[in-house]
Amino acid sequence: MDNIILIGFMGCGKSTVGFKLSYRLRRAMEDTDKLIEKEEGRTISEIFETDGEAYFRKLETECLKKLVRTANHKIISVGGGLPVREENHALIKELGTVVYLRAKAETVYERVKHDTTRPLLKGDDPQGKIRELMAKRAAVYEKVSDIIIDVDDKDFDRILDEIAEAGHQSERASE
Numbered sequence: 001m002d003n004i005i006l007i008g009f010m011g012c013g014k015s016t017v018g019f020k021l022s023y024r025l026r027r028a029m030e031d032t033d034k035l036i037e038k039e040e041g042r043t044i045s046e047i048f049e050t051d052g053e054a055y056f057r058k059l060e061t062e063c064l065k066k067l068v069r070t071a072n073h074k075i076i077s078v079g080g081g082l083p084v085r086e087e088n089h090a091l092i093k094e095l096g097t098v099v100y101l102r103a104k105a106e107t108v109y110e111r112v113k114h115d116t117t118r119p120l121l122k123g124d125d126p127q128g129k130i131r132e133l134m135a136k137r138a139a140v141y142e143k144v145s146d147i148i149i150d151v152d153d154k155d156f157d158r159i160l161d162e163i164a165e166a167g168h169q170s171e172r173a174s175e
């Protein structure tokens with residue numbers, strides 16, 4: 001165990017923060033979307049198109065269970081919707097220390113507006129969809145996280161420093 005799990009909305013920077021953190025801490029990184037794509041041999045968009053969101057959510061829970069059985073000392077970035085399923089809450093917490101990268105809807109929109117790989121934002125009002133999903137998910141992200149980092153207007157080095165500082169503080173608190 002002893003993993004660091006990055007959660008947060010699409011476009012909050014989980015993949016980039018995860019990649020940089022894995023370099024800084026010399027730990028391997030996993031990404032649930034990438035693991036699912038590899039296992040299925042197709043992209044997330046193709047999975048949504050062919051089998052629908054409910055099927056994708058099942059794959060996420062399977063992927064999470066597998067990580068709980070196998071992941072050790074890793075950085076794990078999880079898809080934005082993965083923490084929503086009730087069944088996944090205990091599994092995420094079991095996996096390790098959960099870091100929530102909290103971003104405002106405007107920050108997310110700026111980062112994803114030219115991206116075509118996120119099926120949930122493909123409609124004609126991505127900004128409205130972001131706000132709607134965020135309103136539903138914010139409380140869940142807060143509930144399952146151990147550490148919350150506000151990422152708006154911060155560069156990645158600063159975000160990494162804040163994660164390290166918050167990690168030290170929570171270690172001291174648990175001593």
Ligand code: S3P
Nearest residue numbers: 009010011033079080081118119
């Ligand atoms: C989703 C987020 C995506 C991906 C899928 C659904 C969501 O991952 O899992 O498109 O429900 O928020 P990222 O958060 O890595 O973009």
